[in-house]
Amino acid sequence: MSTSLTERLREARARRGALLSDAHTTAFRWVNGAPDGVPDVTVDTFAGLPVVSLYRDFSREEEQALLDAAWEAWAPRSLYLKRRPREARVLANVARDVVAPEAPARGEPVESLEALENGLRFRIRPAQGLSVGLYLDMRETRAWLHGEVKGLTVLNLFSYTCAFGVVATAGGAKRVLNIDSSRRVLDWGEENARLNGQPVDRYDYVAGDVFDWLGRLAKKGETFDVVISDPPSFSTTRSTRFSAARDYPQLAEAAARVVVPGGRLVACCNLAPLTPRRFEALVMEGTARAGRTARPVAALGPSAVDFPSSPEAPAGLKVQVLQLR
Known part of the structure; x- marks a missing residue:
């Protein structure tokens, strides 16, 4: 029986091992595409807030199913979405609201937050565009x-x-x-x-x-x-x-x-x-x-x-x- 998308996302996060309990690092990757069983998708987390990136053109149904599964798998306070097709550099200039929506895909808006990497603090702006600060x-x-x-x-x-x-x-x-x-x-x-x-x-x-x-x-x-x-x-x-x-x-x-x-x-x-x-x-x-x-x-x-x-x-x-x- 195939593993559900929700379960694959949950398992990918669980494989991050010691990073999940490292109080000095709260910024790392939860999902890294095909090697984690979720092709064309990455998920970076910043102090528990996931930023989902798509590396092909997902249909609306596929996108919503992925976001629903992520919301169910991790129950975060908020979830942001970035769409990164090959032509993302061009789209970022002409349709930024499509490529990197300012509003969260799920949950409450978060203008900025602090994340830790090896004890150092970094300002993260999840709604800021394709790149959120680190x-x-x-x-x-x-x-x-x-x-x-x-x-x-x-x-x-x-x-x-x-x-x-x-x-x-x-x-x-x-x-x-x-x-x-x-x-x-x-x-x-x-x-x-x-x-x-x-x-x-x-x-x-x-x-x-x-x-x-x-x-x-x-x-x-x-x-x-x-x-x-x-x-x-x-x-x-x-x-x-x-x-x-x-x-x-x-x-x-x-x-x-x-x-x-x-x-x-x-x-x-x-x-x-x-x-x-x-x-x-x-x-x-x-x-x-x-x-x-x-x-x-x-x-x-x-x-x-x-x-x-x-x-x-x-x-x-x-x-x-x-x-x-």
Whole structure:
């Protein structure tokens, strides 16, 4: 007899094991698509509030059945829905209310809440759009960073709400410079810093094009011990169009130019079709163009506890840590 959808959702959450009882981490993934028996669906939870994402066009009947099953399986106070078809980037601009409804799919509206990751606090806005404030597949990489940056300078590229910056500061970094094209998310990043009692210097939250700023920093001879490069797979600013599969060598080259000798480049990519081997080759190509010798020192990725994978559904996130000479 086939397991009901409600039961599959309940079992997926139960498989998160120790994360369910970890008082220091309240933000993690409850459902990760096919490996959890629910293809084309992910569910992220933030302090017990589930955010459901759909990765194909579900019929209204399918969507309602899924939401009903989730409501029954978990009995949360609220449930938010994000629709992420392939063309979500375009739809997000022209039909945001369809792709990421502001109203909850079930339950009471929640404008914002605080979630914990390894004891650090982050502001989550479940109605804010497709991205609600924290990318959970980076939890392991952020935990690694925390133990590696004491007394060091850190450059956080494509910083979004500055989670890497918050973690680096908590880990004792001497200075963290956050760069993102959006002033709005940088303001959010400043809010995250303040939530954790960290000082905020506006000069370390820079709004602008990452390539432009990397050029400026290199021209001034400014360098960093650790440079984190976590770009979107595709992005467009007023001056650049970026595609990870095509342009990562260019990004790695520009980033390598501002890493101190002996420092590290943390190169990240979430483009699923790009294999880990191909991604490493793109990063190495870029660092070589910058005249740097790169030695891989770590390969990181999402936690297998809440981001299970399979041969048919491999992990999307790839993180290469390189030491540059």
